[in-house]
Amino acid sequence: MTKEQRFTVTRWIIFGLVALALIIPIVYNKYIKLPDTSSRVVKNIYDHIESLPEGSSIIMSIDFDPSSDEELRPMVMALLWHAFKKNLRVIGMTIWDAAAGGTLIDIFTTVAKEAKKQDGVDYAIMPFKPGSSAIILMLSQDIFAAYPQDYKKAETRDMPVFKGVKSIRDMKFAMCVSAGQAVDIWIVYGKEKGKMPLGAGCTGVMATDYYPYLQSKQLLGLMGGLGAAAQYEVLIDKRGTATDSMKPQTVVHALIIVLIIIGNIIYFINRQKT
């Protein structure tokens, strides 16, 4: 076997192992029991939403597309469910083109249906508008200039959900759940101009980038990836996709750690030989 063939075969074996580490815990999900995890940065967001009086307005910027859907959707579903249970008024928006389709509208309509909330009264969904920072800046001045109509072309000014709200300065909380630069934009433009408490949710890939903003209190809390979503599901006592997904997640993490250990053993044996 040539070196190249050995490389390919090893790769296929690893791919096969990963597939098994994912599929077996998915199939036997209900037989696996794992303890819950918790973290301060996630709980901060929960505590803030919990502390808001009924009818307070919050805005959720859903800035990811199907490529990060599996990771971030459970997070938004849990947050939105919590907000609806607290009878908050929620404005949903996006500065990400592809989120306007399946993601934003789909999540909002699904959760709203389950929580029996009414479009235009308890929540509103804004259409996608390009210009990211320009949109956020407009929101901090005049929300109706940015969004004169919702995604169904209904006039936003006439909606009860916007009563008493002129800009994001009047909102009690803004939450950006993003797979790209949206959190940065919200920190620099939204938080600086809007001054409202800001929370962030992001993919695991980006989570470490935002820790400096937690210490500086520019972010109230941070939810990084599926693990954070699972923690939130525990907090709101509504376990779902994220909690279930933590089982294969645990197994595959263990597999990767074992692979790293084996790789290092091979490396040290080879080094000693040479």
Added chain:
Amino acid sequence: MIKRQIPLMIAFVMGILFIIQFFVPHQLSQDLLTGVNKWLMIIGGISLLLGINSLVHFHYVQIKRETPGWGFSLVMFLCFGLALVAGFLPSIVMWFVEPAKAGAEPVKWLSFIPLIPPFEPGSTLFWIFRNGISPFMATMFSMIGFFIASAAFRAFRARSLEATLLLIAAVIIMLGQTPIGQMLWQGIPDIMVWIFSVPNTAAKRAIWFGITMGTIAFSLRIIFGIERAYLGGTDQK
């Protein structure tokens, strides 16, 4: 002059204007910011339409020259057309057939076309997004889940002190993010939080400082006309 100096002047005036705008809390200044941002948003919309030009051009050339794999470009055009038809057809039908009663019952022979605006649930474009675009996007990125395991096996070696630190931090985070960490030892989640909030915060903050300085320097270069790459090409006269 009109080709070079005026664009530089526009950048200078707009840049200085909006730096000053930040410090002027007057309503007029706020309206200016909102108004100009709305223009930027509209220009952004037009530029999205333009972005398609290079894609269309590239695949058109592929088909015209019958380069190997040109059939794939044809498939690209078919799918592109399909999404366009799904998006525009309901509106065109509404426009021509029922101009006064948009959204009302369509004429019978056209009833197979759902007259739902393209960005609403139930519309054909929405369906294409959910069942055509969505699975592709989700799968493309999920593949990295497989490659990352292979990369961890091959490249994650404790070759030096620096590499060992990287490896240990990664393993602690992998353990701490899942219940496995606390099952092994209660202290792992605490160490993970400490890594995030102390060494990671310090490193990321310094990197942010660097990026910010770069952003400011770049912005100033644009305003003062030192950065001229946006004038494009070699003809900058």
Added chain:
Amino acid sequence: MTVTPMQILEAWLAVGFTLMIYSFLYKDNPLFKLGEYMYVGLTAGWGVCSAWFNVVWPDLIEPLSRVFKSYLGATLDKPLSHNENLLLLIPLILGILMLTRFSPKLGWLSRYTFAFILGTASGIAIPLTVSANLFKQMEPTLKPLFGKDISAWMTVNTLLILIGVVSVLIYFFFSLEHKGIIKKVARIGIFYMMVSFGAAFGYTVMARESLAIGRMTKLVKWAGQDYYYASIILLVVIAGLIALLEMLSKKSKPADDSTG
């Protein structure tokens, strides 16, 4: 739960597309390429529709046509709002100027638009970035080390952050030659960055695996009887197709001994 025929069709489509892309894990093949190009085409079409229906039509053409109608004395269904005025011609003109980018003769006209966008964005960005990313970040870095509510552990951490920020900045400060004390401090900076990158890698593993979990969960669901074993059947079909294509390509190129 009853599964509708439409849901079954959607599942079969999704499984087909998912497996076409996953076939790349074996090696690059025509089925993966087909999926890739379909994806590009559909996304591009979606992008055009999005730009048109979300911005160009409702924020530019519709309000402008209302403005002109009102100037021509036509009665409008509702009065003009303060955002609906002739100033909308400015973004329209700037947008059209951008179109000239593709013309060798008139391309220079697009510079006006780019100058407008970049100048404005730079002017807006400078004060906000300085405030958000410099001042606000500087503050917690230079926190007091001692005080009434400050524990010894907090003091240590504040010091560690300060040392980290300074040493990483020194590492990136290329104007200074990295030797002597500077070299030592820069090395500490490297240690901090390695820990941070390690943490980012650990988190990235979680992120990428959760996407794979999501996909696999759906494939497992669609492998069930309700969906007529879509995942299993299509896995066999796609594997068979790839094998067939490979055999055909080997026949046409007998001398080629390439492996994946």
